[in-house]
Amino acid sequence: MNSLSHLNHAGEANMVDVSDKSMTLRQARAEAFVVLSEQTLALIMQGKHPKGDVFAVARIAGIQAAKKTSDLIPLCHPLMLSKVEVTITALNEPSRIHIETLCRLTGQTGVEMEALTAASVAALTLYDMCKAVQKDMVIESIRLVEKRGGKSGDYQVGTND
Template identity: 60%
Template sequence: MSKLTHLDDRGEARMVDVTDKAVTEREARAQAVLRMEPETLRMIMAGEHPKGDVLATARIAGIMAAKKTSELIPLCHALNLTSVKVDLAPGEDGRSVRIVARCKLSGQTGVEMEALTAASIAGLTLYDMCKAVDRGMVLEAVQLLEKTGGRSGHWRVPEA
C-alpha cells in the first residue's frame, strides 16, 4: 500500500501541495443506492409524492454538495468544477433508487471526493424528503465507480 498523502513525515495532517502537478482533464463517477419500500419507489416515480418532484430536489442537492466539498471534507482542495451531473434512476429490484454522480474539471487534483459527496448528499436529500412515508430506507453502496486523469490514470471498480 502506498504512503498516505495527507500525513507529513511526522504523521501530522496536512493539505497536499499540488503546485507542481500537471493540469490534466479529470473525471470521477460515484454512486449511492437508497433502498426503500416498493410503494415508496412507486410514489416517487409516479410523481405522487406529497413533497413534489423529490428526484429534482435530490439532483440539485447533489450538484450543490459537489461544489461545497472542500467546505465539508477537511484537507480537500477547493476545485473549479467544469461539470457536475447527478442521475437518479429506479433500481431493477423495484425497491431502490440508484444515484450516479459525475464530476469533471481541468486541474491538478482529482474529483473523486466531489463525486462521492454529490452521490451521498443526493441520497440523504431523497431520504429526508421521503422519510415521512418510509422511515426504514437505507442509504448504501456509496462508492467510487471510476476515475480518469492525473498521474494514476484510469481506474474502474473491478466487476464483481
C-alpha cells in the first residue's frame, strides 16, 4: 500500500471517499469465544439462567451492533446491510461459547468491521448476562474469519496467512 487511505493531504484523519468504487457483493465472517465454567454453561443450556435466554439476547445485541458500527468506529461508513447473522454455539471441551457472525451487502466498501463488531458485542452481552453468576469469564480470539469481494480480494483464515 503506497499511502494511508484514512489520511487527507494534510495528514489529518478523514473518511475514505468510496464514491468511485464499484457496487459489488461483499461479505465478511468473524468469530469470538467466551470461556466460562461448566456450571455457567449448564445454567444457560438448561434454560435455568436467572436472566433468561442468554443466547437470544446476545444474538440480538450482535445484530444491532453490526447495524450501528459506523456510530461506534470512527471513520467507518454507514452501510445498508442486507444480511446480518449471529450464530452462537455451546462447546463442552473446553467449556466455552463460540460466536460466529456473517455480514453481507452489495456496496462500495467492505463489511469486516460490522462482522467484527457484531462478534465483539455479542460476546460482551454474554459476559454481561452471566457476570452475576461468574465474573472470571474470558472473551478471546475475536478475529476476521473470511472476507469476500472488493478490490483487495478474498481472505480466509488459514489460506492467506
